[in-house]
Amino acid sequence: MTVRGMVPGLETPHPVLHLLPGVFHDGDFTARFVSAFDDALAPVFATLDNLTAYVDPETAPTDLLAFVGAWVGASREASTDLSTQRVAVREAVEAHRRRGTPAGLRQVLRHLTGGEVEVADSGGTSWSLTPGSDPPGTFPAHVRIRIALDDPESVDLAVLRSVVTDATPPHVTHEIEVMGR
Numbered sequence: 001m002t003v004r005g006m007v008p009g010l011e012t013p014h015p016v017l018h019l020l021p022g023v024f025h026d027g028d029f030t031a032r033f034v035s036a037f038d039d040a041l042a043p044v045f046a047t048l049d050n051l052t053a054y055v056d057p058e059t060a061p062t063d064l065l066a067f068v069g070a071w072v073g074a075s076r077e078a079s080t081d082l083s084t085q086r087v088a089v090r091e092a093v094e095a096h097r098r099r100g101t102p103a104g105l106r107q108v109l110r111h112l113t114g115g116e117v118e119v120a121d122s123g124g125t126s127w128s129l130t131p132g133s134d135p136p137g138t139f140p141a142h143v144r145i146r147i148a149l150d151d152p153e154s155v156d157l158a159v160l161r162s163v164v165t166d167a168t169p170p171h172v173t174h175e176i177e178v179m180g181r
Helices: 028-049 051-055 062-072 082-090 092-097 102-113 157-167
Strands: 116-121 142-149 173-180
Touching: 028 051, 051 062, 062 082, 062 092, 082 092, 082 102, 092 102, 102 116, 102 142, 102 157, 142 157, 157 173
Parallel strands: 142 173
Antiparallel strands: 116 142
């Protein structure tokens, strides 16, 4: 992450000299002395005045996007293109709401890869008035994932496996197939 610091020529909206008692306004030495504080504080004021732009996934500087994404737990890789990373950060909260579901898994993988994702699971839901009735789906629970990309070689399967493992319940096995469009 780049450290934001001195910006040559940046004017401060709140000069320190104007915050001092009137007796100090006449001295040239005091004006020059406190101008160093103005130079140091101007980037702070500029950052605070534009804070929403720094934390908005659409306008956050590239080096801060990962930091903002960490706040919301966005799954992203540095090798993923910037527009896909911005979508992943913007929609991370919704993805967490759907976590553990096929729709949530599809959304996370689409954000990570930018590809077309199909998720087929072996589970299901049902209800019954009869105790001990058979659960829906098949055993063991399994998820089959197919991802269609323009460049299938650009995807790191180890990263995908890790993301799928994190996004599914521990007892669910999975297989991932990455193919060209």
